[in-house]
Every structure is written in C-alpha cells, then in structure tokens.
Amino acid sequence: MTEHSAPASGTTDVVLEADGLTKHFPLRGRGRELLTRGTRAVHAVDDVSLALREGRVTALVGESGSGKSTVARLLAQLYPRTSGEIRLRGEATSVKGGRAFRGYSKRVQMIFQDPFASLNPVHTVRYHLTRALKIHGNAGTTAREQEAALADLLTRVQLTPPERYVDKFPHELSGGQRQRVAIARALGADPEVLLADEPVSMLDVSIRLGVLNLLRDLKERLHLAILYITHDIASARYFADETCVMYAGRVVEGGDSETVTQNPAHPYTQLLIDSAPDPDRPAVESKDGGSGEPPSLIDPPSGCRFNPRCPFAMDVCREKVPPRFDVGDQPGHFAACWLFDAEVSGR
C-alpha cells in the first residue's frame, strides 16, 4: 500500500481546496491556569485536506464536535486559520474582511442549518434576495431586470410561481420553503461553491429529500461544487459523489461515496456505519458495542485520536499520527489508519 498524497493543486475541475487546514481555538486560562506557561487550545481542526470539484457534491461526515462546521467556516474565510492553505481555482487565498471578503464570498457561499435564524424575520423574501443580488452586482440596471432576476432565483429553487412567495415574510413560509429562500439568496451571488452546513437536519424528515434533490439539481445545472456537511452517513451515500469522514478534528477516510459507505476501511467509519440505520443493510453489532466517547480536543490522544476506542489499536497507534494510506480497492479511497500500512500490518 502506498501513502496517499494531498489533493493535487491545479487539477482542472477542482474549485476549492484545503491543504493541511488547522484551527486551534486558544482557551482563556482561569485562576491558577493563568500562571502556568503555554497557551491551551481546542484542537478543533488538524491538518485537513480536501478538494471540492465542479459539479460534484463532497460530503463531510462526523459526529457532533468533530470539527465539520469549523472546516466550513474556515473555507468560507469566516475564521482566520491557525495554519494550512486554502486555494480557490489553484490560487492561495487569505481573506480578512472588507472588499477582498466580498469578492471571495461572491464565489464561495455558505448555507446554514437553521433557515429561520439566517433570515431576518422583519424582512420579506424580496428584501433578502434583492439585497444579495445588489451586493454581488447581479440585480441588473432597471427595475424590470431586478424583478426578472428575483423571479429567476425563486424559480431556480422551485418556489413557483415566484409572485406567490416574493412578498412573504419568513414566518409565513414552511421550514423547507425558508431553506429554499436561503439557498436562493446564496445563488444571488452566482457562486462557484456552496458550503452547506447540515442544510436539512432541522427540517421535517418528509421534506428533507426535496431540498437535497434541489441541491443535486443545482449542482448539475449550475456545475456548482458543493460541500455537504452531515451527521448522517446514509444521506452521504444517497446524495454525495465523494465522502470524507472526520473524527476529532481530523479526516480519517475518504473516497467515492459508494465505496466509503459500502466498504468502509477505517475502524471509526465502520463504527459510524454500524450505528446508522440503513434499510439496505442488515443490522450489525458495533465493534465496541457502541460505547465510547469522542476524546477531549483540548488534550487529544497522541497518535491516532481514535486509539482509545479502537478495537485494533497497536503500539504505533498511540505513538504516531497515521498518514493517509491508499486502501487499494478503488482509486482515491484512502484511510488514515496504520492497519493499511504494509510495514506495520505485515500485509
């Protein structure tokens, strides 16, 4: 087995790329801690590399607190990063606000989990969408052009006929309709990338599929590169072309969604899948009986962060961080696990 390299820069269909992305949130010391030397920090994201491609959905899957939203916020340049690089169409970017941020956010838009919180309750759909169109210079020059752009946005998210929705307030819409307005607002920028942070997890189960299908349709028609963040690995199989699995701030496995979800290589992904309901798969007892807690990110375990929960942990797992190894079943399928190192496993 060979070590899997970070995604290649300059690959034509790669739109947005993270390379070695790291975010540590410093902790403010209290009492005696203030007197101790060194800054303690939450190691929220460590050495994360991933690539978002044109017309493809990449899922970022992991349990609560694994660092998914932090990755999205770093990619949206809403936080400064501790280290690592973000490349947009192969060009290294670092944006700290002002005009540069506006230019970046025109190309990279984010959709949040709670559409009710992300829309202002005192403003109508028209206000939200017109503002987005104007900020990003897509409102046209006449009232007629602006009205046409508004109608076009609402039609794109299947809120038709547009005149039924354009003057509604957020509370007059259903959760699914509100999320469609939030998506339309993001499309007002005419972006290349959508970062969707759990876009359906607060919606009624019955309408989730409709919103996911809408995102898939937009990916195909507008060739958007989409990051789809979710707890639900079963929905990644259905909706995403590629899937990356995060555990305690690190990416532990990645590859095409079918392979990662049907033939998971990393022991953590196996645990995640064993504990996720999937009607296509017989129930399997999870390997650690479903027990175990994610580790502290203030003082994470040395070596592989999954080692305290892993039934296969070896000495090397406690000593050295596993790099990405090719699993060898499908091109691009990798696992950051010593089991896939030929020397360690003796394969």
Ligand SMILES: Nc1ncnc2c1ncn2[C@@H]1O[C@H](COP(=O)(O)OP(=O)(O)OP(=O)(O)O)[C@@H](O)[C@H]1O
């Ligand atoms: N602004 C912040 N300051 C300090 N710690 C933070 C901050 N934001 C996130 N964290 C911590 O970083 C870790 C990762 O958080 P993050 O929100 O990225 O996880 P997540 O995978 O999105 O979780 P969830 O599925 O619950 O949304 C958590 O331990 C969290 O407490």
Ligand code: SF4
């Ligand atoms: S590196 Fe070791 S501890 Fe980590 S998942 Fe693989 S076998 Fe388990």
Ligand SMILES: [Mg+2]
């Ligand atoms: Mg989150």
